[in-house]
Amino acid sequence: MKNLISLNKYFWKYRLRLGLGVIFIFLSNLFAVMSPEVVRYAIDYTISQVKFASLLNGFALSGSFGSTLTKSIVAFSVIIFAFALLRGLFLFFMRQTLIVMSRHIEFDQKNELYNHYQQLDQSFYKENNTGDLMSRITEDVSRVRNYTGPAIMYIINTVILFFMVAYTMYRVNGELTLYALAPLPVLAVCIFFVNSIIERRSEAIQSQLSALTTAAQETYSGIRVIKAYVQEQMAEKYFNDESIEYKKRQLKLARVESFFFPTIFMLVGFSTLSVVFVGGSKVMNGQITPGNIAEFFMYINMLTWPIASMGWVMALIQRASASQKRLDEFLSIQTKIINPNTNKHLIKGGVEFHNVSFTYTNTGITALNNISFNLKVGEKMAVIGRTGAGKTTIANLFTRVFDVSEGSILLDGIDIRSINLHELREQVGVVPQDVLLFSDTVTNNISFGNDVVDEKLAVEFATRASVDEEILRLQHGYDTMVGERGVMLSGGQKQRISIARALIKNPSVLVLDDCLSAVDARTEHKILEQFNEVLKEKTAIVITHRIFTLIQFNKIIVLDKGKIAEEGTHDQLLSRKGLYYQLFELQQSEEKN
Ligand SMILES: Nc1ncnc2c1ncn2[C@@H]1O[C@H](COP(=O)(O)OP(=O)(O)O)[C@@H](O)[C@H]1O
Ligand SMILES: [Mg+2]
Known part of the structure; x- marks a missing residue:
């Protein structure tokens, strides 16, 4: 039960509604409790009148007497009806305040959770599956609402009604x-x-x-x-x-x-x-009078359901408490990636990895081991290596999807951990290996990182990513809905839209993680030719498992099992006749076939 205490802040926030709700419950019960009294009065009155009439036993009198009695009974009925109406009216108000309050709390709670989810870092999402996250934000929140709404309402109602009825009954006998x-x-x-x-x-x-x-x-x-x-x-x-x-x-x-x-x-x-x-x-x-008996029957009836429902309400509360516990657990998880400040910061593009090592805490795999390199503003570097070498890990470290385990990453000589996280992510563009498009139009997917959607700009950058022609061939061109996760598009098209999305933000540092793996050789050729132009003033790190000879790289590093195995320019590496040379030979012979 103590888990539910964390909801008190919401009750405080909506205290006005809650207070009004209690008043309405009181008023509705007041009219409910008053009507049996009227019934008792009516019965007792009728009985006494009938007795009186049979005493008189006068024919002449009984006619007019009968009509007065009827009139009184009609009057009693009208009163009872009016009470019922008033009771209904206040019940309506009660639900309008208390149940509406619970909907507001539900809304607040969902937003709080959602915002919290968004702050949490990647490692959280690796450890918790989507289904679980979904069920917390939907099911658990709605179970908690059963407490803040119905349960609270029924409890207050039952308590008030019980005391009012018990008091009224006690006064009788x-x-x-x-x-x-x-x-x-x-x-x-x-x-x-x-x-x-x-x-x-x-x-x-x-x-x-x-x-x-x-x-x-x-x-x-x-x-x-x-x-x-x-x-x-x-x-x-x-x-x-x-x-x-x-x-x-x-x-x-x-x-x-x-x-x-x-x-x-x-x-x-x-x-x-x-x-x-x-x-x-x-x-x-x-x-007591016969009217009292009738009155008591009505009271018992009135109390039956509220008291019977207490068992059900207890169950609601238990469930809500369990759900709130789960929610609190989530809300107490703090992200490990902390934004140091909210200062404006302009990144020019000097990049330095200084003895960077990284170990995935969940698996204990050391994906990077003592990596160091240095790029001046505007330089281009290729990172080449087999699957599992640690290439994607490098890309992730740039935008602080994870923080380095050891060493540091510097941009223009400043540790990225002391740069405003939003500025960092705004100005360092990463094209991820696994592309994710949203179920939206092509234009909106390209413009995703920008606050305003500029169609001309989207077309311009799609052209730079060599995907413009293919988009125009789609059924509705740039307005085509790409389907869930982009199912309507080929792998290569998705990759290039993802490149356009990164370019349109005009980042000063661009990291491309194996982003041409799904395009054919001819398209690759076309894009790479464009890249020389597109990347001209940017610092770029091109991660790939294929060697691109079309781009003039200032530096190439060959990663193997998390370590830098070789480094140099294309020609230097070829003349070393090492890993790079082997990869190149292999690629050449594949291309010939
Ligand atoms: N999220 C993760 N959790 C645990 N281990 C991971 C995770 N991502 C990658 N790894 C491991 O880290 C190593 C490097 O992976 P990665 O950087 O993706 O390599 P590459 O991109 O070169 O194929 C691999 O051994 C992989 O199994
Ligand atoms: Mg990878």
Whole structure:
């Protein structure tokens, strides 16, 4: 329960609504409690009038007497109706304040979580899967809302109603009140237990449902493979097994639920019975009137549901508490990548790696080992190496996706850890190896890093990335929606759009991570020719597993298992006849074939 304390800041924020809500609950209950009194008064009045009439037993009188009685009954009905209307009105206001408050809190909480997610660094996303993150921001938040909305509302309502009713009943007769109310706590406890069983079984159903959904999803997405290997029957059996388990769990739940209502009705029956029995004898003694009995029945009815629902409310609170705990866990995770300041900072483009080592903490793999190099403003460097050599890690360190484990990275002689993170990421462009396009138009994808979308500019940079012609051939040209993650485009097209996206930001340092791996040789040729022009004034680091002879690199480093194996210019490296030479030879012979 203590986890829910962290929600108090929201209650404080919406204290006005909360306060109003409590007032409305009070008013609605006031009218609810008043109407049984009117009923009692009406019954007692009618009985006394009828007795009076039978005493008189005069025909002449009874006619006009009858019509007065009818008039009074109509008057009582109108009052009761008016009370019901007023009660309804305040119930409406109650929901409009309290439930609306909970929606506001839900909104705030979602935003808080989302903002927090955005601040967290890559290592967090490596450790937590997307499904889990999604379920926290949707399911857990909505479970917490069940506490801030319905649970709070029902609790306040039940407490207020209980005291008002108990007080009114007590004023009529203390002893009878005890008899009438005694079964209700038992009712609440019973319901609490039954409810916890229901909860447990519902949870089991929920988890089975997700297993079932996963089974179905896998079949749909893998349908091509399933059909190709003629495994339909296997898939069907797999789904069927999950389905049978689901049905079993549903039936188990149905069994408890069928106990639920009879139990409630039985306990309410006890209450009613004791009122009839004890109340009846009191009427005969003349301690109370028949109207009082009717009044008591109404009170018992009024209290039944609120008290019965307490078991359910307790379950809501328990769930909310568990969810809030999960949310708090997330919110307490702090990013390791800290923005040092918010100062303006202009990066010119001098780059230095100074004895940089990097170890992935989750796997313990040392991806970079004592790497040092130095680039002046406007120089170009190629990083070449096999898969797993540590090339992508270098790219990630530039924009502080991760921070170096040892050593330092300097831009214009300043450690990147002391540069405003936003300025750093604005001015260092990285074209990542695995391209991610958003499900949006081509233009918007290219303009992603810019605050305003400029169509002309998008076309210009698409041309520089040699993808303009292909975009124009798409169905709607630059307005074509690229589909989820860019499924409508080929790998090579995505890569070049991603290059255009990095270029349009006009970064002073550009890191291209294997960004031509999916384009054919002819296109590669075209782009590289452009690159000499595009990269002219920028410091550029071109990461690749192929050797590009079309670009004049000031320096080439060959990475092997996280270390610099060789370094120099193209000619120097060739004459060394080492790793670079072998790679080059291999590439030449492949190209000939
Ligand atoms: N997120 C990660 N967590 C743990 N280990 C990683 C991660 N990314 C890469 N590695 C490991 O670091 C090494 C270098 O990877 P990477 O820099 O991607 O190489 P390259 O880009 O040259 O193929 C590899 O051994 C890889 O398994
Ligand atoms: Mg890589």
